[in-house]
Amino acid sequence: MTTIPVCAMRARSLSSLPSAVVIVGSGIVGAATAYFLARRGIEVRLVEAVAPAAEATGAADGAVSVASKRPGPMMEAALAGVRLYRELESEGLFSGFFKTRSTFIVAASQAECAVLEAHSAALAGAGVRIDILQHEELRQRMPAVSGEAMMAVEVHDEGHAIGYQIVHRLLTAAGIVVHRGAVVEGFLPSSSGNGVRGVMTKHGPVEGDAVVVAAGTGSGALLGFSDVLTPRKGQLLVTERAPELNAGLPGAIMSGRYLLSKGSQNSGHGAPARGLGLVIDPLRTGQFLIGGTREDHGDRTLNDVEAVAKILRDAVALLPGLANVRLLRSFAGSRTAVADGLPLIGRVPGRDNLFVATGFEGDGICLGPLTGKVVADLVCGEAPSLDLRPFDPARFGACEVAA
Amino acid sequence: MADPDVLIVGAGPAGLAAAVELAASGVSVELAEQRGTIGGAIYRQPISAATPVPQAAAAKARWRSLSAAFDESGVRVRHATVFLGIEADGQVLLDDRRSGGVVCLRPKVVILATGAVETVHPRPGWHLAGVTTAGGLQVMMKERGRAPEGRVILAGNGPLLIAVAAQMARLGNPPVAVVEAGDPFRRPAAGLGLLAFPGLLREAAGYVLDVKRHRVPWLRGTRLAAIEPQGEGFAVTLEDARGTRRMEVDRVALHDGIRPNDFGLPQVGGRGEGPLVLHAGDCREALGAPAAGADGHRAAREAIRHLGADRTANSREGRDIARYRKAQALLARLFAPLPEALPFENLPDETLLCRCEGRTVGDLRALCEMPDRLTGREVKHNGRFAMGACQGRFCAANTAVLMARMRPEAPAPTPVDLTGRRWPARPVSIGALMQAAPENTDQDKEMTDEVHK
Numbered sequence: 001m002t003t004i005p006v007c008a009m010r011a012r013s014l015s016s017l018p019s020a021v022v023i024v025g026s027g028i029v030g031a032a033t034a035y036f037l038a039r040r041g042i043e044v045r046l047v048e049a050v051a052p053a054a055e056a057t058g059a060a061d062g063a064v065s066v067a068s069k070r071p072g073p074m075m076e077a078a079l080a081g082v083r084l085y086r087e088l089e090s091e092g093l094f095s096g097f098f099k100t101r102s103t104f105i106v107a108a109s110q111a112e113c114a115v116l117e118a119h120s121a122a123l124a125g126a127g128v129r130i131d132i133l134q135h136e137e138l139r140q141r142m143p144a145v146s147g148e149a150m151m152a153v154e155v156h157d158e159g160h161a162i163g164y165q166i167v168h169r170l171l172t173a174a175g176i177v178v179h180r181g182a183v184v185e186g187f188l189p190s191s192s193g194n195g196v197r198g199v200m201t202k203h204g205p206v207e208g209d210a211v212v213v214a215a216g217t218g219s220g221a222l223l224g225f226s227d228v229l230t231p232r233k234g235q236l237l238v239t240e241r242a243p244e245l246n247a248g249l250p251g252a253i254m255s256g257r258y259l260l261s262k263g264s265q266n267s268g269h270g271a272p273a274r275g276l277g278l279v280i281d282p283l284r285t286g287q288f289l290i291g292g293t294r295e296d297h298g299d300r301t302l303n304d305v306e307a308v309a310k311i312l313r314d315a316v317a318l319l320p321g322l323a324n325v326r327l328l329r330s331f332a333g334s335r336t337a338v339a340d341g342l343p344l345i346g347r348v349p350g351r352d353n354l355f356v357a358t359g360f361e362g363d364g365i366c367l368g369p370l371t372g373k374v375v376a377d378l379v380c381g382e383a384p385s386l387d388l389r390p391f392d393p394a395r396f397g398a399c400e401v402a403a
Numbered sequence: 404m405a406d407p408d409v410l411i412v413g414a415g416p417a418g419l420a421a422a423v424e425l426a427a428s429g430v431s432v433e434l435a436e437q438r439g440t441i442g443g444a445i446y447r448q449p450i451s452a453a454t455p456v457p458q459a460a461a462a463k464a465r466w467r468s469l470s471a472a473f474d475e476s477g478v479r480v481r482h483a484t485v486f487l488g489i490e491a492d493g494q495v496l497l498d499d500r501r502s503g504g505v506v507c508l509r510p511k512v513v514i515l516a517t518g519a520v521e522t523v524h525p526r527p528g529w530h531l532a533g534v535t536t537a538g539g540l541q542v543m544m545k546e547r548g549r550a551p552e553g554r555v556i557l558a559g560n561g562p563l564l565i566a567v568a569a570q571m572a573r574l575g576n577p578p579v580a581v582v583e584a585g586d587p588f589r590r591p592a593a594g595l596g597l598l599a600f601p602g603l604l605r606e607a608a609g610y611v612l613d614v615k616r617h618r619v620p621w622l623r624g625t626r627l628a629a630i631e632p633q634g635e636g637f638a639v640t641l642e643d644a645r646g647t648r649r650m651e652v653d654r655v656a657l658h659d660g661i662r663p664n665d666f667g668l669p670q671v672g673g674r675g676e677g678p679l680v681l682h683a684g685d686c687r688e689a690l691g692a693p694a695a696g697a698d699g700h701r702a703a704r705e706a707i708r709h710l711g712a713d714r715t716a717n718s719r720e721g722r723d724i725a726r727y728r729k730a731q732a733l734l735a736r737l738f739a740p741l742p743e744a745l746p747f748e749n750l751p752d753e754t755l756l757c758r759c760e761g762r763t764v765g766d767l768r769a770l771c772e773m774p775d776r777l778t779g780r781e782v783k784h785n786g787r788f789a790m791g792a793c794q795g796r797f798c799a800a801n802t803a804v805l806m807a808r809m810r811p812e813a814p815a816p817t818p819v820d821l822t823g824r825r826w827p828a829r830p831v832s833i834g835a836l837m838q839a840a841p842e843n844t845d846q847d848k849e850m851t852d853e854v855h856k
Contacts, residue, residue, distance in 0.1 A: 051778040058784070164784045177775045240792050240830055299675075302491035303826065305507060305839050312837035323834035328792060329825055 016381045018042060018209030018353075022198050024184050024222070025049075025215035027057040028364055029357045031167040031176075032372020033212050033379075038174035040380060045206050047182040047199060052171060053164035055216050056364055059333020060163040061236055061279060061291045064366045067103035067155040067254060068277075070119075071126050073342065073390035078363065079126070080386055081370040085159060088369060093173055097165050099284050102251035103155045104133075105259070106318060108148045112256040119259055120153040129156040144248035146320050151256075160252065160281055160289075163365050170369075179206065184222060187211065187354070195352040210353040210379050216336045219358045223348055228396050229359060231334035233295040235303050237311060238329045241286035245321040252281040253318055274307070278314045280322075288322065290315050294362070303330040337361045345371055345391040347378065355379060356393055407433040407479075409706050410495055410510040410678075412486040415443020416465075416692045417684020418516035419473045420699030421706075426476035428707050433510075435484040435497050441473065442466065443518055444538070445692040447545040454548035456570060459606055462692070469696065481506075486515070488826025489669050493677030496839065498831050505831065505839035512679045512706040515668055516699060519661040519685035523559070524746040525764065525801050528630030529657060530755045533637065537567045537658035550574035553653030556639060558582035558627035560746070561660045561738050562607065565621070569613035577617040579652060582641060584659075584740035586623035593736035600730045626744035630655055644743040659746060661689045666796050666818070667828040679709050694727035747808060756805070757798040759791020767802060771809040779816030782806060788821060792830055795822035 020043040023030045031052060034044040048054075064085050069075035088094040107116040123130050131154040133141055138152055145152075171178065182201040190197040198207035213219045220226035255278035275294040283289055293307050308330055316323045338344060338359035348354040357375050360367050374384035409425050411418045414436035425432040434441075442448055446466045449455045487496035487505065494507040521538045523529060537557050544550060550571045555578045557564045568581045587594060597604050614621060625643040632638075636653040663686050671687075673679045683702035684695030697720040704720075740746065752765025770777055770786050782788060788802045789795030799818040807815035827836075 051781055053784070054780070058780075164781070168781070168785045171775065172773065175774070180776070180778065239833065299491055304491035305494060305496060305505075305836075306492070308490075309837050309839045312833050316833065316837055323832075323837070325833055326792075326830035327827060327833050327836055328794070328830050330827070331825060 018379060020045060020208040021379055022047065022206050022208035022211045024199060024211065024213045025218070025358075026052040026167065026171070026178050027055060027214060027216060028053070028163050028167055028170075028368030029360070029371050029375075030212070030214035031170040032369045033214060033357065033375045034176050034372070035170040035174045036373045036376035037379065038176065040376065042380075044174070044176055045179070045208055046171075046176055047179045047184060047201055047206055049181070049183045049215070049218065051180050052178055053167040056333055056335040057163035057167055057368070059234065059236065059331055060335075060365045061234075061281065061289060061362070062160050062162050062365050063103075063252065063279065063281070063362075064098070064159040064161055065103050065155070065252075066123070066128055067105055067153075067158060068258070071122055073387070074363070075126055077370065077386060078366055079128070081363075081366045082158060084370045084373065085161065085366075086157075094161070094166065094169060097161055097169055099160045100157070101159055101282075103158045103254055104142065104145075104152045104251055105155065105254045105256050106145065106149045107151045107256035108146075108318070109150070111260060113151045115259040116151060116153055116256045123153070123155060130154060131156070141250060142248075142253075144245055144319055144321055145253065146318050148317060154251070158251070160283070161365055163368075166365070166368070170372075179203070182206070184215070186222070190353075193352060194350055196354050210355065212355045212357065212375055212379065213348075214357045214375075216358055217334065219336070219344075219356055223356055223393075225344065225356075225393070225396065228339050228344075230296065230337050230339075231300060232337040232361060233293065233298060233300045233332060233334050234291065234362070235293045235295075235307050235311070235330065235332045236289060236291040237308060237327055238331075239288040239290070239322070240326045240328045242288065242321075242325040243286040245319075245325065246282045246286045246288065248321070249280070249282045249319070252279055254279050255314065255318060276307070276310060276314070278311065278318070280315050280319055287328070288325070290322075300334040301332055303332050335361045335364065340395075343367070343371075343391050344393045345375065345388050346393050349394045349397070405431070406509045407431045408510060408710055409433075409512045409514060410435065410508060411514045411516060413443065413516035413518060413684075413686065414438075414441035414480060415516060415518045415684060415695065416445060416469065417518075417686070417695040417699035417702070418443075418514070419469055420696040421514050421516065421683055421703040422478040423469075423472045423476050424700050424703035425706060426478050428703075428712055430707060430710060430712055433479045433481060435481045435486060437483065437485045439482050441480060442470070444542050445518075445695075446470075447542050449548050450546045456545050456548060456574065459609070461602060461606070465693065465696070485829050485831075486517070486668075487831055488667070488828045489513070489674075489677050489680070490826060493675055495678065496826060498827075498829065498835060503832070503835050505835045507839055510678050512681065512709055513669075514681045514683050514699075514702050514706060515665075515686055516683045516695075516702070517664045517668065517686045518695075519689040520664040520666075520796065522659040522662050522800065523657045523797075524659045525750060525754050525756055525805075526627065526629055526657075527751055527754050528632075528637070530758050531630060531632060531637070533653075534630060534655045534657065537564055537656040538661070540656045541567045541570065544570055544574060548574075550576035551654060552576065554579045554636070554651070555654045555656060556580050556582065556627070556650065556652045557656050557658070558639070559658040559660075560584040560740055561658060562734055563658050563661075565607075565610045565614060567656070567658075568619055568621075569610040572613050572617040572619065577614070577619045578656075580620045580622055580650065581614065582625050582627045583621060583623045583738070584626055584744035584746065585738035586741055587737045588623065589741070590737045590739065593733050596733045597730075597737070600733075603730055603734075624741040624744055626740075626746075627655070627657070642744070644741075661685070662800065663687060663689050666799065667794055667822050667824055667826075669824060679706070681705055688728070690724065690727045690731050694724050694731075697723040697727070747805060750805075756802055757788050757791060759793050759797075760787045762787055762798075764805065767805055768809060771806060776810070776813050779803065779806065779820030782816070783821045794829070
């Protein structure tokens, strides 16, 4: 087990640093924020309504990927997010929990090929290392993939991480004891100025010099962002171990079909009631993770056979060997989506020491550690290493904070 | 084919009794059974020409009348069919392993009568090939009409051990010993209580006499603490108040009681558009075959009431079940493990807990000893307990008990905290499941290809 090196416990002498910070929510964003603050020697009080990784983080597909991103702030963030995973893996923190692999976007029609070519040019233009695979090369690199595949773009240096494992790793490495079942009822206003001095929970007050809200969809009611945040359901599937087929797949497969539906960079408006984007990820265990849907209706915890069968038909069409593998589990969870498709990361407008970090929808695992790092920078009054202006909560104006 | 009003899962005593009662009331009913035959584990019939195992007259009579009534009912049985669960829109999913397809049904009521499973507590070596369960041996004897070969030791806790020993003796190969954690002879109060159940007492006395007649050592107040491979067989370690000794055997059969086989099954009640779910028989409360039959009738009447087909109330089953419950409680007291033979004591860290994922008692201990108090679900995820192909059937209950013992101050987790209630309740072929919902162009259109931003 890694503990935080003493040399990292620095800089307490700087008077601007908070000595204790309250974090609301122990999904991957809250856990990473806790870790990076603790690494600076700051005391963390992590309050959690249920348990770590109980919501979106525990029901995520785990892609640490830029493959589907178009140039823009989300691509920049994803690139930095993947880089940080690699760093933390080589530092030892994530060793054994981050599987480096490529993503293969596969096109199965002329129309998909055309879109994929344009997309791959955009990726390459942003400095992403890619290869285009066709004909014999495609068959050799991915012998298990169906003959329907006409072309694939291999996006290198990506990976996969399981959300609840990353959270566990971050919390144990920082030695944090989580206040479980501590539903937050509101903020404790500070005696002077616009600040807060902590939160009131079901179990009593928890005080700190700053508060970070990373509570997913629950952040909406706490911060007055309810009309900006919506829960979006995703269904995912896990197979039994199938080591041979797994070994025959050099990385995750992503269906190129989704690229055909345009304008998905800011897809919050007019999104379909139920979307499907197929990803087949070969896991370390020899199992496959297959996903997933994106739905604005229905019970967020349940799986329906119509969606599951459709996902599986699409998966088998690309990877025929899956038909002989057994499905072990289906699961569903809800992710927090923001109206304009970009997350909320930054200071809450009008509040000096209240911060928010949520709304990552399907990118939480990829961006969670990076977000924790930059929020820790913000809380400590330092310039964050990522340009956070596109994600500034102030773009939605002032809000009514619950007290 | 039209959906039945009631779907029963499991053709053991509870499922068959429910089917008979429902059919007699004119309710349309179908039965799904994972095996090719009916009767469940308790009334397992011999394969083809095998000689049947000698059975108690009462049990034989119960089966004769139940199977005759069921034949007469004309209820359709879907054989080789496994219940997968109820999906979000309320459809019941059945895996028809004969046709290789998944069937979606919309019954108004589902009666889950999936029986009981044997409990096997973890001990070093419990997972080795050649170590079976005593109930498994009994079912094998019923099917093949002969006893397992070689030196067999039966070990664990509860009346089934002595029943299996007697059946082995009658078939010509008595076990080399029966190792029992309790000692009925030292629980006189519970023994006296059994006088109120002469049938049970007669059956038990028959087993004990058979075991005595064949001079099978009945080692009461003793625990089989460890199993190691030795030569073609095993060396087992036995512990009692006097100390430790070893025995060499060819085969080990363990049994630490039975519990409902309800892993991952939907809870009792209705949900949205879905059917009313009822549990019946040992799947609801493990009280044995006669109680299961009575409980099948009870569940059938609850289904009939729900369908509005009949309102006749009859409390006879309720009284019968209460009596069986009392008898089982007495047996549990009679066989309560002695302090020197308690399960779960002093388990070495390397003892396997989860066979599928190779997780040990030490792995669990490490998670339970953290200053941060993990929930059952976090222990499941980070320890990979109950995440393997058996979906927690073999480890969820043991892991929950051990967690409670390792952290007596924390709220005790339930097996459901570890298994969840997600479908599929059993692993299912992707090739079969992908055909479950017919291709429907309208719906395919609705599900557009766009998730990733």
